[in-house]
Amino acid sequence: MNAFADQMSWHIYGSQPLAENRHINWESVGDALLHFPELVAQVVSGSNSSCYSIIDRHTALPVTLQDIERTGTMSEKLDTLLSEFSALEENWDGYDAKPINHFAINQTREFLSQLKNSIPEPSLAPDADGSVSIIWDCPHIYLDVGFDTNGRYSFYGDHEELGEFEIEPTIGAILSDQSLNKYLDKLAV
């Protein structure tokens, strides 16, 4: 694919056109493909311009370049945030909050890395008791998942069809929780 790079201008399928004469960095795309073998790049050539899209091999749906730049669901941005959380000291919120527990951070990393790529990126927040919250606040669904300092998970979901549901701190394999999976499935795009 690198052979195309210096021959023509490109714009991203379904996105704003790139600046004139700007080429797709096929090196980056190649890296993404290498990292995510379930993705394929599709090039569509037209008379005046060409487009490319990245297709999820399983769903046959296009995903955006932004999605590609994420390291699965565990993006560099989220990874950096979790590193920041681990550096927070006592009273980081001004109200005697506890430092964020490393076990909670590791569990958050593991959870995010196991989610399907089709699930949008959540926001993360530290909690005053030293745990971590993973929050999806979308128009049709709200989901707040967290890991506490004792290795337990909890979640609260609110969806227009599923309604409200809450699991209080529980020990176990979080991704085996069928209740949670119902909400995660609703998040998937």
Next chain:
Amino acid sequence: MTDEKPELVPEDENVLRRIFSPYHINEDGSLKSSAFSPSTNTLDISVNREKIADFKKNCEIGRQEEQPSPDGNPVREKIFRGCIRGNVGEIHNTPVDQEKTLYCKVLATPDHENENPSHADLRLPKDSRGIRRKLAKIFSDLIKPE
């Protein structure tokens, strides 16, 4: 704090909570529910009665409480971001569980030791993610200092 049994704050009052952590605010200024996570071994969230200490006063106190990072690391600096506001009546009258049996209370707990007569505690019936979410919906987005 005081040893006296705290009284409920009247429902026509508003309370303010000063916000320092950038991690509790979304990029659009809206509030994350984690802003209502209590510290270990307590179910109380500190707030201030606006009737006694108004927004401007809270901003003054917030700025006084700012602390630079000891090593220049921005993660370790304490910066006053603004306040969030909640109506006491709405807090007292909004059920925070699905069975509609649990409610939060706002208790007047003046902090005489630190000369803060406006101090109050937002007391949660229990700590849960659902309750935090409901409180986040009751309170305003971040009100930035002028």
